[in-house]
Amino acid sequence: MSMRSQVYDWDASRGTAMTVATSAGKRTSIFIGGVGNNITKPAETSATEFVVIEDIAVTPTLPIGVDTQIATAQRGLTYGVAMGIAGPRAYVQVRINTTDYFLDPDNVPNDGIPGTSSPYPRSIDFQPSFNLYPDVYVLPGQVWDVLVTFFNTQAFAGATAAAGELRCFVKYTLYDGPDALIANKLLEMGISINPGNVDWYKRSLLASQ
Amino acid sequence: MSMRSQVYEWANLAPVGVSSALRRSTADVPKALTAGREYDLFIGGTGNNITKPAETTATQFIVIEDIACSPHLGGAIQIRINTTDYFQNPDVTDQAGIPGLASPYPRGAPSSVNLASATPLNSDQLLKSFDLYPDVYVLPGQTFQILYTAETATGVGVAATSTEVVAAFVKYTLYDGPDALIANKLLELGVTINPNNVDWYKRSLIEQQQRSASMAAAAAMANGGQA
Numbered sequence A: 001m002s003m004r005s006q007v008y009d010w011d012a013s014r015g016t017a018m019t020v021a022t023s024a025g026k027r028t029s030i031f032i033g034g035v036g037n038n039i040t041k042p043a044e045t046s047a048t049e050f051v052v053i054e055d056i057a058v059t060p061t062l063p064i065g066v067d068t069q070i071a072t073a074q075r076g077l078t079y080g081v082a083m084g085i086a087g088p089r090a091y092v093q094v095r096i097n098t099t100d101y102f103l104d105p106d107n108v109p110n111d112g113i114p115g116t117s118s119p120y121p122r123s124i125d126f127q128p129s130f131n132l133y134p135d136v137y138v139l140p141g142q143v144w145d146v147l148v149t150f151f152n153t154q155a156f157a158g159a160t161a162a163a164g165e166l167r168c169f170v171k172y173t174l175y176d177g178p179d180a181l182i183a184n185k186l187l188e189m190g191i192s193i194n195p196g197n198v199d200w201y202k203r204s205l206l207a208s209q
Numbered sequence B: 001m002s003m004r005s006q007v008y009e010w011a012n013l014a015p016v017g018v019s020s021a022l023r024r025s026t027a028d029v030p031k032a033l034t035a036g037r038e039y040d041l042f043i044g045g046t047g048n049n050i051t052k053p054a055e056t057t058a059t060q061f062i063v064i065e066d067i068a069c070s071p072h073l074g075g076a077i078q079i080r081i082n083t084t085d086y087f088q089n090p091d092v093t094d095q096a097g098i099p100g101l102a103s104p105y106p107r108g109a110p111s112s113v114n115l116a117s118a119t120p121l122n123s124d125q126l127l128k129s130f131d132l133y134p135d136v137y138v139l140p141g142q143t144f145q146i147l148y149t150a151e152t153a154t155g156v157g158v159a160a161t162s163t164e165v166v167a168a169f170v171k172y173t174l175y176d177g178p179d180a181l182i183a184n185k186l187l188e189l190g191v192t193i194n195p196n197n198v199d200w201y202k203r204s205l206i207e208q209q210q211r212s213a214s215m216a217a218a219a220a221m222a223n224g225g226q227a
Helices: A178-189 A195-208 B178-189 B195-222
Strands: A003-011 A049-058 A090-096 A136-138 A143-150 A167-176 B003-011 B013-015 B028-030 B038-040 B060-069 B076-081 B136-138 B144-149 B167-176
Touching: A003 A143, A049 A090, A049 A143, A049 A178, A090 A136, A143 A167, A167 A178, A178 A195, A178 B195, B003 B144, B060 B076, B060 B144, B060 B178, B076 B136, B144 B167, B167 B178, B178 B195
Parallel strands: none
Antiparallel strands: A003 A167, A049 A136, A049 A167, A090 A143, B003 B167, B013 B028, B038 B144, B060 B136, B060 B167, B076 B144
């Protein structure tokens, strides 16, 4: 159990349901943001852990246009006439310690990956354009966070988020104990850290004995 | 953090009273687009923009891996490096670039939108026909632009208050510091620049160092322990 594939699924409606008006345009931590399902403390790696974030995704958005005749959901997303889009216009950013991972070309941190390019859930209507490669490494002793920002307040039927209106997904692999040491070694060697390469390193150690 | 996957998304959305903004906001509304005009996603003055033209510093190397845009309004997307357009016609004349129909954003988007209807979306779900391969390299010190062009203007044949919303997307990998130097080296060697090959080059450097160190140690042994 020293390499484990992990998933964290966040829904703004779970736990303390998110109040749309006060959260719009602000970054919300999916771990300790105080809304939706949360965990007990900030996500961090211990001295014997290594985390590799392999995928992030958030509720998608569909650009349409201002059409006052639209009264129903479009492709499963609530339509907002003011912005002319269906869905929350949501973005997801990864933060390691105090550094944001995703930047604009002028090197200014941005809102993150749009749900339109990395949708959760995936469907025929919304397929990913984005692939988180190279992966994001969280080294031993670092604190990490995943932050969701949305801008279309009309994508929510009520004053608080309902199930499925804003969701976020993180897929990562947790390396623990000896495998975390091997992960550090692979990092020093400039080798991508994934379960296949950790196993390869173990085999090469055994072969050299 | 010296190789980072990055995304930039543009939409013709900005607050009331201005045509562009540096940050997205909850008060954004659609902005009108003119037919046939090239809109720079970064500093075009419409929709969300950034503070300065997109450029690489002397210690950066960018590899553009994907571009896409909304298929409706006949949208197309072009890459410009310094002053040179990447996509050209066979007769080497200018063109608008990759159509949103070939590289739709989002994938699964409808091919057309009719705002004069209560059911505005065409029922199809577009998949990509185009793959940006080989990738496009932006070398250190170069400026690059991503240009969106709509074949049809917004608000044609619909109510005066209706404006279509379009979006465009670019996915690139930013190599910074030592990894940018390696990217340059790979370019000289004619090797494709991607994270795997940058890692391969690092490994080969380490192996070379280790071989040199072990050869030096062996030579020292052969000389009776004297270096």
